[in-house]
Amino acid sequence: MKLLVAGGAGFIGSTFVRTFLEVNPDARVTVLDKLTYAGRRENLEGADEARLEFVEGDIRDVEVVAGAIEGCDATVNFAAESHVDRSIDSPGEFIETDVFGTYVLLEAARDAGIRHLQVSTDEVYGSIEEGSFTETSPLDPSSPYSASKAGGDLLVSAFRHTYGMDSLIVRASNNYGPRQHPEKLIPLTILNALHGDPIPVYGDGMQVRNWLFAEDFCSAIRVVLAEGEAGEVYNVGGPDELPNIDVVKAILRLAGGSEDTIEYVEDRLGHDRRYSLSSSKTEGLGWRAEVPFEEGIARTVEWYRDNPGWWEPIRSGEYREYYLAKYGRAIAD
Numbered sequence: 001m002k003l004l005v006a007g008g009a010g011f012i013g014s015t016f017v018r019t020f021l022e023v024n025p026d027a028r029v030t031v032l033d034k035l036t037y038a039g040r041r042e043n044l045e046g047a048d049e050a051r052l053e054f055v056e057g058d059i060r061d062v063e064v065v066a067g068a069i070e071g072c073d074a075t076v077n078f079a080a081e082s083h084v085d086r087s088i089d090s091p092g093e094f095i096e097t098d099v100f101g102t103y104v105l106l107e108a109a110r111d112a113g114i115r116h117l118q119v120s121t122d123e124v125y126g127s128i129e130e131g132s133f134t135e136t137s138p139l140d141p142s143s144p145y146s147a148s149k150a151g152g153d154l155l156v157s158a159f160r161h162t163y164g165m166d167s168l169i170v171r172a173s174n175n176y177g178p179r180q181h182p183e184k185l186i187p188l189t190i191l192n193a194l195h196g197d198p199i200p201v202y203g204d205g206m207q208v209r210n211w212l213f214a215e216d217f218c219s220a221i222r223v224v225l226a227e228g229e230a231g232e233v234y235n236v237g238g239p240d241e242l243p244n245i246d247v248v249k250a251i252l253r254l255a256g257g258s259e260d261t262i263e264y265v266e267d268r269l270g271h272d273r274r275y276s277l278s279s280s281k282t283e284g285l286g287w288r289a290e291v292p293f294e295e296g297i298a299r300t301v302e303w304y305r306d307n308p309g310w311w312e313p314i315r316s317g318e319y320r321e322y323y324l325a326k327y328g329r330a331i332a333d
């Protein structure tokens with residue numbers, strides 16, 4: 001088995017590549033990644049290099065994709081612009097990568113006659129006050145990010161419907177764990193807490209997310225890739241649902257920070273109030289989330305505390321300017 005993993009140098013993609021190679025000792029992986037601000041070659045450290053090929057390139061580039069896909073038995077697409085706040089400021093890149101890039105990958109997988117698994121998000125369903133979204137819930141995305149992801153999903157479904165392509169979609173709730181870029185709530189809070197910086201909480205902090213440890217999501221992707229029925233969608237939700245303010249307080253306790261550093265700031269435009277997924281269809285394939293939030297968040301805080309060599313280059317680079325422009329204050333040196 002040889003997989004093409006697009007976006008394999010990002011947070012979840014690199015977790016997937018490492019764990020996929022670990023549990024499949026005969027498998028090989030080609031990673032295709034553009035190495036945007038969110039992707040780093042060093043995220044793949046610890047993966048078995050002998051069975052890993054790395055191609056630096058853009059999923060929108062037809063020739064690069066055609067070269068990378070050669071000899072592969074399936075594609076898994078993680079490549080995307082992934083941050084909601086950045087999509088609100090500049091939607092163009094999201095449409096180009098998350099929609100057009102998905103189209104290029106689909107064409108290449110169709111030409112090669114191989115399975116395509118699209119990694120998607122609960123955000124395509126929009127916000128839900130009560131209960132949980134199932135795979136048949138209508139798509140109702142709120143942000144340019146989630147609309148772009150929905151566009152990618154619709155192309156995957158259309159390629160199945162029109163060409164009979166062997167394609168699948170997995171839609172996950174909020175992931176967290178080691179190597180997540182600090183633009184996202186959990187690593188941002190951990191690093192700010194470790195530096196004594198204020199913690200920016202949007203609005204009233206009562207927005208609810210369904211937290212999923214990235215390794216659990218990656219085990220779900222492996223199960224769906226192997227057992228999923230062509231043309232189907234599979235939801236993968238985390239075991240714990242929490243308001244943001246509780247997440248922030250839990251991190252402050254673990255990182256030794258003070259709740260006095262919490263700063264309520266202007267809300268995100270069009271902010272979805274609550275996400276919730278039913279995972280029963282994926283559980284029907286034998287998958288279960290194994291890491292409860294209490295354990296996963298303790299492991300995550302410990303990883304960031306122990307790995308300044310990973311985040312120091314990020315905090316001194318593009319992220320510094322991004323943070324200053326977005327939050328109106330500098331991060332600590």
Ligand code: NAD
Pocket residue numbers: 006007008009010011012013032033034035036037038039040057058059060077078079080081082083097101119120121122149171172173174175176181
């Ligand atoms: P990430 O931003 O950490 O990683 C994205 C990766 O894609 C990076 O390595 C980046 O370099 C690469 N990339 C971006 N544009 C590219 C292009 N044009 N060509 C090639 N590579 C490109 O994102 P993540 O959090 O790891 O998310 C991975 C996928 O999972 C995304 O598709 C995202 O929509 C989806 N998802 C994420 C979450 C979450 O909570 N993080 C939840 C559900 C679904």
Ligand code: DAU
Pocket residue numbers: 082083084085120121122123172173174175183184185186188200201202203205207208209244268275
């Ligand atoms: O639900 C799945 C999605 O989860 C993925 O599809 C996205 O790729 C991923 O980025 C994530 O989106 P969110 O917008 O939910 O994640 P983020 O970490 O940006 O924000 C989580 C919550 O925390 C959200 O309600 C906004 C809030 N927040 C975020 C930041 C960055 C704050 O209150 N303050 C902040 O500074």
